[in-house]
Amino acid sequence: MIPFSPPRIDEKTIESVVDALQSGWITTGPKTKLFEEKIADYVGGDAVVALSSATAGLQLILHWMGIKEGDEVIVPAYTYCATANVVKHTGATLVMVDVNSNDFNINIEAIKKAITTKTKAIIPVDIGGLPVDYDELFQLVNSLEVLAKFSPSTEVQRQMGRIIIVSDSAHSIGAVYKGKKAGMLADISSFSFHAVKNLTTAEGGAVVFNVADKFDHKELQKQFKTSSLHGQTKDAFSKMQVGAWRYDVVEAGFKCNMTDLQAAIGLVEIDRYEDTLRKRKEIFDYYTERLSQYDWANTPVYETADKTSSYHLYLLRINNCTEEQRNKIIEEISKKEVAVNVHYLPLPMLSYYKNLGYDIKNYPTAFENYKSEISLPVWYNLSKEQMKTVADTVIESVENVLGNKN
Ligand SMILES: Cc1ncc(COP(=O)(O)O)c(C=O)c1O
Structure with missing residues (x-):
């Protein structure tokens, strides 16, 4: 795992x-x-x-x-x-x-x-x-x-x-x-x-x-x-x-x-935090290099002219993907013993806030971002081989579910 x-x-x-x-x-x-x-x-x-x-x-x-x-x-x-x-x-x-x-x-x-x-x-x-x-x-x-x-x-x-x-x-x-x-x-x-x-x-x-x-x-x-x-x-x-x-x-x-x-x-x-950040960047760079070759991949922004991320979460989005398809992709990835996550369910989709009257319809971009999002593993000692397994598994699972072969 x-x-x-x-x-x-x-x-x-x-x-x-x-x-x-x-x-x-x-x-x-x-x-x-x-x-x-x-x-x-x-x-x-x-x-x-x-x-x-x-x-x-x-x-x-x-x-x-x-x-x-x-x-x-x-x-x-x-x-x-x-x-x-x-x-x-x-x-x-x-x-x-x-x-x-x-x-x-x-x-x-x-x-x-x-x-x-x-x-x-x-x-x-x-x-x-x-x-x-x-x-x-x-x-x-x-x-x-x-x-x-x-x-x-x-x-x-x-x-x-x-x-x-x-x-x-x-x-x-x-x-x-x-x-x-x-x-x-x-x-x-x-x-x-x-x-x-x-x-x-x-x-x-x-x-x-x-x-x-x-x-x-x-x-x-x-x-x-x-x-x-x-x-x-x-x-x-x-x-x-x-x-x-x-x-x-x-x-x-x-x-x-x-x-x-x-x-x-x-x-x-x-x-040892600078080392931690170096390692996390290496993982981000690897995922981006592998995944950005696919039209369905919307890889996260983590370095711009003004900003450098702390590389905390690798927030991948899948283009043209419904919430159900994303969930199915996560199921497939999980079957292959790779732990992924979703960050986040927007607050208006959670019972407490929904009951207070917040409605996800009023936050369309939050919903769009959520519905196709999958966060990939990033940690201090993820080996090159494991990074490859994660990327291969994500690619295979997305293509199985979306039926793409590009
Ligand atoms: C965006 C955000 N804000 C606040 C918190 C709360 O942090 P803590 O668990 O240290 O209270 C978290 C924790 O996951 C978080 O992700």
């Missing part, structure tokens, strides 16, 4: 976790701090907060913004449910918009049409690791027309002075847009280190700040850490120092700190 995306757990990872276990400190402490510093260094930022997930990062950001009922937050219809659920938790109105047809990212024109006087935040998603068109997005929120609509209702929103761009960078650590790395592309970004991600800590995430012109990053970092620990002013590590027991609680915060056990995995991962 060729798996889809197993995590890289080797002796180095095990040694690092054992080291954390033997240190006697297993929750948030020195390893988490070091991991935060390494992530900041890697992305070119100066303040990172490591957390239990990317979802938690998005929740903390919306909490900090004071997003609440009556506000509107714009998200793409084509994403993982986390992007939307965090908005629902705040009580704000979830505004979904359609995506591009050349790539899978949020459509800026659609955002423009969706902005109202209630819009407080936009959460673009770098789908598959390809950065969104951030320059266009910033031009939009800074345009006189959109600025005139902005109506802040909290101090943070007033200080921000415009709609905030919160990047769901769950897929895009290491991606580059116009010379800058993900984390430095939006106002605030949230990375995921979930087990299937390029860089894992088993579960985990990190928030990176990029609003130095408006806020003090070190102050924000402190504030987010406090919010991630129930609003408690001292973390467990600081409280354990001799004589330093006293603490205060300044808000009803969340509980979503990263542990040193997770950070121990992440420290190994970040040190």
Whole structure:
């Protein structure tokens, strides 16, 4: 069987976790701090907060913004449910918009049409690791027309002075847009280190700040850490120092700190991340070289003049293919013991959102992208032979189902 995306757990990872276990400190402490510093260094930022997930990062950001009922937050219809659920938790109105047809990212024109006087935040998603068109997005929120609509209702929103761009960078650590790395592309970004991600800590995430012109990053970092620990002013590590027991609680915060056990995995991962990206690019290049010879193959965009993907998901689409045919192709591929996936079922096709009234008919491109999409295996140690097996299997299965022989 060729798996889809197993995590890289080797002796180095095990040694690092054992080291954390033997240190006697297993929750948030020195390893988490070091991991935060390494992530900041890697992305070119100066303040990172490591957390239990990317979802938690998005929740903390919306909490900090004071997003609440009556506000509107714009998200793409084509994403993982986390992007939307965090908005629902705040009580704000979830505004979904359609995506591009050349790539899978949020459509800026659609955002423009969706902005109202209630819009407080936009959460673009770098789908598959390809950065969104951030320059266009910033031009939009800074345009006189959109600025005139902005109506802040909290101090943070007033200080921000415009709609905030919160990047769901769950897929895009290491991606580059116009010379800058993900984390430095939006106002605030949230990375995921979930087990299937390029860089894992088993579960985990990190928030990176990029609003130095408006806020003090070190102050924000402190504030987010406090919010991630129930609003408690001292973390467990600081409280354990001799004589330093006293603490205060300044808000009803969340509980979503990263542990040193997770950070121990992440420290190994970040040190070899450039290698990880090189390997992933090699797999992307191989699939594209093989598949682009076929008229039915619509291979994903992952390198352009302005953008380099983090090569997270290889999002293949099959031209002139119905949803049923795509499903049949996946069945055939699976029979040959190759694990593939679909990213994503657009949100309006899932019960919860459908029941809220979101209708896939209003997101035709999201549906078009979904109905012919198949994500291929990409992972640290996929051999040349396995890549060939994947490509051969995909080609054979597509041709069996579509009856093409070109
Ligand atoms: C686009 C997107 N956003 C957010 C998340 C949530 O990440 P996490 O599992 O770290 O909360 C994921 C996870 O798969 C994702 O794919």
